Amino acid sequence: MPVGNHYGIFWNKKAKLLAIKYNLDMDNPNAYGVQNGYVKSNDVQFIVDNLWIEHFTNLTPKPIELNGDDYLILHYKLLRIYPNFFNN
Secondary structure, X not given: OOOOOOOOOEOOHXXXXXXXXXXXXXXXXXXXXXXXXXXXXXXXXXXXXXXXXXHHHXXXXXXXXXXXXXXXXXXXXXXHHOHHHHOO
16 A cells, blocks of 8 residues: 555545546445455446446446547447457
8 A cells, every 4th residue: 555645545646537537436445346455546447347338238328428539449448358248
């Protein structure tokens, strides 16, 4: 754990900024599945990926607005990382 952490429950600035961008919980590490320690970037990214998978597979509202190119890039990235979610 970082000494003198200035990012609250987050391990680093990257994790905190991603949580802010997606309007995720800023106070409860349990919301990220972390019971002891700090929330790391990959914990936040896992939540974000799942929000987007939910959007793409169940046509829920977009978690955040993206321009057309970024939207397609994200979709293809998730298809590569999580192919089983898109095989329905």
